[in-house]
Amino acid sequence: MDNGDIDRIEEAIAWHHALARDDADWDRFTAWLEADPANRTAYDEIASIDAAVDAHRDTILAILPSETGARESRPSRRWALGAGVAAALALVVGIPLLHTPQEKAVIYTTRPAETKAVALADGTRIALSADSAISVGGNQREITLQRGAAYFDVPHDPTRQLSVTAGGYRIMDIGTHFSIDSGGGRVAIAVADGTVTVTQGTGGRTVLAAGRRLIGNGEGAPMVSPIASADVASWRQGRLVYDNASLAVVAADISRYRGTPVSVDPALAERRFSGVLVIGDGTRLVSDLASVAGLRVDRRGDRIVLGGKPS
């Protein structure tokens, strides 16, 4: 590789970084691409590595030892409170801000079929669904939903803003009740009370009011649709309520409650499902879904694949 190619890669990296900003200069980027076809190839290489890392972020996160030392394996007294109370809503009290704003993030996780309540020092309460994880930044205002689903009850305080990141979305909130669901390749944000602002990467910004739900895959335009406030985070009442959800999303939810992987024949992944599933102990979810949606259950070891019924 000659020096020209190395420069080109460095330029591509610089462009990749610059384009992530709100004020990205698309015309200058176009001009750079037009200057030499090799620029396009260099940019494709960088962008595809970045996209691959994003696509596998959760798996990579599970493989690599954490850099912040804030993984669930980290021994903590607070953990002991919640650990013994499987399937019950244990209350875990987050530590107030004691040291510096760089205080390490704390990660809360639940096992399959377990839910957990987390209380932050400012009065925010978070209910964590089964097999889910959130990280709470040291200042307790920056939360990341790492996997699964969570429900947020944020007391109104216009002087402070809570920021929750999930998938490609950032939710800004000064006092509401809302839920976030991730899984099945998409993120759903539903507001039961109040208003949140949702920003997508560095692109669009959506103001989401009570009774509205935003669904997106972190890229492209999200869909906004109505949702009954009572159906927001319905899992808290032991039910999974779906309105025109893809089977991939339903399977991802069921996997979290069963603790074993449930997937859908890719041919059916986009088929829509509307209905209510009762969670119970999680064991009947697959057969209930299969009978309601007319699916064939194919067991492969501990994995379950839902397929179409032969006609």
Place this chain on the structure above:
Amino acid sequence: MNPESDPAGMVAHFRADLMRFLVARTGDRDEAEDILQELWVRTRDVKPAAVEHWRAYLFRVAHNLVIDRRRAAQRRAARERRWSEEAHGVMSPTEEAADTAPGADDAIAAREEAARLASAIANLPEGARRVFQLHKIEGHSHGEVAAHLGISKSGVEKHMAVAMKHLRRMLAD
């Protein structure tokens, strides 16, 4: 709906700029046309009030559509490569039926790709590895990474660039 706030109207309004960008970005006029069409479909249901800056927004969505297509093409190529490798192996009919089920195949491919990326990241130079992991994998902002490691934000950017250069070399076939 007035033309200033109608998504289809906005795509038409910026059509020339978007086409020029897409042709430069893909190097293929037909593909650029396809993507423009997809852009129109994708933005059709966008609530106008939700989007503040139409031009930047449409460029961003177009840009993401190109990246999605490149990713999909990559996955397709990997799948085909695996199939042709399997075709040379010796398999009983039942094993073949189970192993080549599309769902299982994709899951294996995803695991392999994730493991390959994880090992490439683990082998980055130390400073670049810590910055890359904190920012890209653990989701901290540049500012948070800088504060955590006690370095400047431009230091974070330099480490990120070093990480990308190394990853590119390590992941090149």
